[in-house]
Amino acid sequence: MPNKSIDxxxxxxxxxxxxxxxxxxxxxxxxNDLIFDTGSGELISFVVKDPTxxxxxxxxEKTKDGEVRIPFNAVIAVGDYILIAEEDx
Numbered sequence: 001m002p003n004k005s006i007d008x009x010x011x012x013x014x015x016x017x018x019x020x021x022x023x024x025x026x027x028x029x030x031x032n033d034l035i036f037d038t039g040s041g042e043l044i045s046f047v048v049k050d051p052t053x054x055x056x057x058x059x060x061e062k063t064k065d066g067e068v069r070i071p072f073n074a075v076i077a078v079g080d081y082i083l084i085a086e087e088d089x
Contacts, residue, residue, distance in 0.1 A: 010078050019081040020048055020055075020070060028055035031082065032067060045069040046082075058089050 012034060020028040032049035036042065048055060051068045060068040074088035 015046060015078065015082070018078070020046075020084060021081050022084055022086045023076065024086065026054045026086075027052050028070065028084070029068070035069065043072045045071050058086075060089060 015034060016031055018031050020031060022028065029048035029051040031046045033047035034043060035045045035047065037044055045061075047063060047067045047069055049067050051066075055068055058068075060070065062068055070084060071088065074084040074086075075082060076085055077083045
């Protein structure tokens, strides 16, 4: 699957169970859930299950199950994986 910029429409099923990787090549984990604003329908963040120790070094919001929430504004591209910018975390 070619990479899509975040300005293009991407079906939610294409965001699930994707590996989240930073520009520097560090893995954060796999997407498990999405969080939307119920009023606007805007995607706010996605939940990463089994976050890596690298991901846990960031001050990210965590779920009660220890999963981390990655803000959607950190996403650079979606393709075979989700590419994020660490500086936007």
